[in-house]
Amino acid sequence: MSLLEVEELRTGYGALPVLQGISFAVEEGTTAVVFGLNGAGKTTTINCLAGLLPVWGGEVRFDGQRLSGRSAKAIVEAGLSLAPEGRRVWAGLSVLKNLELGAWSRKDRRGTEETMQQVFGYFPRLEERKDQLAGTLSGGEQQMLAIGRAIMSRPRLLMIDEASLGLSPKLAQTVFEVVSKINDNGTTVIIVEQNVGVLPYADQALIMEKGTLTYDGSGSELERSGELRRTYLGEAVAS
Amino acid sequence: MSAEVLALDVVAPAVSGFIQGSVYGLLGLGLVLLYKSNRIFNFAQAEFGGVAAFVWIFFDTGRGVLPNLPTPVAVLLGILAAVLVALLTERLVVRPLFNAPKITVVVATAGVLLLLIAVEGFLYGGEAGSFPAIFSGDAVNSGAIRVTNQGVAIVVVLAVLSILAALFFSRSPFGTAILAVSQEATAARLVGISVERISALTWGIAGFLAGVAGILLAGTIGLAAPGSLTGLALVPAFTAAVFGGVTSLPGALVGGIVIGIIESEAQALIPKENLPGAGKVALFVALLLVLLVRPAGLLGKET
Numbered sequence: 399m400s401l402l403e404v405e406e407l408r409t410g411y412g413a414l415p416v417l418q419g420i421s422f423a424v425e426e427g428t429t430a431v432v433f434g435l436n437g438a439g440k441t442t443t444i445n446c447l448a449g450l451l452p453v454w455g456g457e458v459r460f461d462g463q464r465l466s467g468r469s470a471k472a473i474v475e476a477g478l479s480l481a482p483e484g485r486r487v488w489a490g491l492s493v494l495k496n497l498e499l500g501a502w503s504r505k506d507r508r509g510t511e512e513t514m515q516q517v518f519g520y521f522p523r524l525e526e527r528k529d530q531l532a533g534t535l536s537g538g539e540q541q542m543l544a545i546g547r548a549i550m551s552r553p554r555l556l557m558i559d560e561a562s563l564g565l566s567p568k569l570a571q572t573v574f575e576v577v578s579k580i581n582d583n584g585t586t587v588i589i590v591e592q593n594v595g596v597l598p599y600a601d602q603a604l605i606m607e608k609g610t611l612t613y614d615g616s617g618s619e620l621e622r623s624g625e626l627r628r629t630y631l632g633e634a635v636a637s
Numbered sequence: 638m639s640a641e642v643l644a645l646d647v648v649a650p651a652v653s654g655f656i657q658g659s660v661y662g663l664l665g666l667g668l669v670l671l672y673k674s675n676r677i678f679n680f681a682q683a684e685f686g687g688v689a690a691f692v693w694i695f696f697d698t699g700r701g702v703l704p705n706l707p708t709p710v711a712v713l714l715g716i717l718a719a720v721l722v723a724l725l726t727e728r729l730v731v732r733p734l735f736n737a738p739k740i741t742v743v744v745a746t747a748g749v750l751l752l753l754i755a756v757e758g759f760l761y762g763g764e765a766g767s768f769p770a771i772f773s774g775d776a777v778n779s780g781a782i783r784v785t786n787q788g789v790a791i792v793v794v795l796a797v798l799s800i801l802a803a804l805f806f807s808r809s810p811f812g813t814a815i816l817a818v819s820q821e822a823t824a825a826r827l828v829g830i831s832v833e834r835i836s837a838l839t840w841g842i843a844g845f846l847a848g849v850a851g852i853l854l855a856g857t858i859g860l861a862a863p864g865s866l867t868g869l870a871l872v873p874a875f876t877a878a879v880f881g882g883v884t885s886l887p888g889a890l891v892g893g894i895v896i897g898i899i900e901s902e903a904q905a906l907i908p909k910e911n912l913p914g915a916g917k918v919a920l921f922v923a924l925l926l927v928l929l930v931r932p933a934g935l936l937g938k939e940t
């Protein structure tokens with residue numbers, strides 16, 4: 399059984415449908431990367447999985463447990479967390495408070511403290527700036543904070559939307575490396591990305607187009623197939 | 638006129654303005670809290686305090702079929718009533734309008750205000766009566782300067798509540814969660830904070846603050862009539878909130894005191910023949926000045 403199973407998932411905004419029924423599965427312990435042009439429905443998919451958007455149809459199962467239709471709160475308690483598009487850190491709260499609130503769904507104080515140390519291990523910059531207001535962090539630091547906050551709930555599945563958006567190539571690489579470390583420590587990862595620099599870290603790659611999935615395969619196969627070039631550059635698939 | 642008398646002419650209204658302003662500050666604090674969490678202005682805020690005041694005297698005097706209870710119990714019931722009305726407003730009016738335009742919610746709170754005044758009129762009757770002060774007697778009475786025990790109580794209550802509020806928002810998880818919901822509700826939902834429950838908590842706190850302020854103010858002015866608290870205190874409380882920048886909690890308290898002093902000084906120093914109602918005019922001028930010169934408020938930062 400896969401950790402995450404999505405079947406014929408449909409959702410949208412108001413009366414406007416966006417996801418036309420997409421199906422995929424993610425295995426425990428792997429990293430899946432979702433590619434796709436702007437407006438393809440990546441954020442819609444991942445927000446729907448996190449409980450921010452209602453499920454119109456289809457089913458989501460997490461570790462065999464049905465998640466579709468449950469609240470964002472129930473979903474994070476079940477072990478699935480999201481670093482959302484646009485980071486959405488609490489600008490008027492300190493870095494430390496942002497991280498503490500990330501653990502809202504947990505009751506174990508000592509475990510929370512351990513996770514905090516782990517986050518500081520991944521992102522030493524956050525520890526140096528732990529008393530600074532999140533709104534005064536640089537964009538890259540805010541991204542680290544958003545990821546750190548998502549880790550604080552100690553998820554089994556961590557989802558990151560636009561991990562490298564607005565980051566320098568070097569910092570993007572650093573973020574990818576940290577994500578790969580998080581993955582090595584046993585957390586399953588789904589990452590939405592436009593930067594192909596993430597491919598070496600991807601066990602699985604998904605490509606979305608106009609609310610549907612057009613590719614679902616291994617990351618290394620994708621690198622060879624030319625499917626990415628077709629999606630992003632509109633070139634014919636080289637055979 | 639000797640310098641001494643002049644000083645007293647200025648000092649005496651400053652003292653009473655400080656006391657009156659403390660009540661504005663408490664109401665302003667509630668307004669800011671609700672503004673931060675719902676991005677709305679609550680027209681019913683002062684009247685939540687009116688409800689508290691009426692429930693308090695109904696039980697204090699054993700009106701109609703109600704039992705005649707000891708004053709502290711009656712006061713507590715009054716505050717509870719304000720909390721209850723605030724929670725009902727949240728549940729029945731604000732939450733169903735969660736996705737409506739903010740202006741709709743603001744108008745709805747004005748509807749709540751009208752409803753509360755109507756209910757007060759129905760229960761109390763149209764004619765004006767009087768509220769007793771909870772604390773009688775004077776703490777200071779030196780001829781020119783007089784400070785009532787009620788006045789001292791108001792300042793002490795304000796001081797205690799501001800310290801509690803500061804601790805609540807800086808230390809307690811629920812205080813931090815209220816701030817988180819007000820800054821980024823989506824992120825709050827993602828970490829598992831129930832935005833609905835936080836909204837109820839915020840309204841409950843605003844109702845509590847209004848209840849305390851309403852009972853203290855009603856006892857100070859003495860006048861009891863449906864809607865009188867709104868007439869007396871809503872605009873000053875709003876001005877207090879704007880003074881502080883509408884999103885700053887300490888700003889509302891400081892703003893309330895500043896407003897109270899301005900109102901009271903204008904009332905005392907400008908002769909009635911020249912400008913009747915000088916206190917309220919001064920408030921209005923102060924509000925305009927702040928909006929023109931420092932629209933972000935005196936403290937001007939979200940805290």
Ligand SMILES: Nc1ncnc2c1ncn2[C@@H]1O[C@H](COP(=O)(O)OP(=O)(O)OP(=O)(O)O)[C@@H](O)[C@H]1O
Pocket residue numbers: 411414416434435436437438439440441442443483
């Ligand atoms: N709040 C909304 N209301 C209405 N339509 C929306 C809303 N958010 C997204 N959409 C629409 O849904 C479609 C998918 O958007 P989505 O944000 O999921 O794309 P995306 O793949 O994440 O794109 P990007 O790479 O630009 O982030 C788009 O056509 C978009 O216009």
Ligand SMILES: [Mg+2]
Pocket residue numbers: 440441442483559
């Ligand atoms: Mg997106």
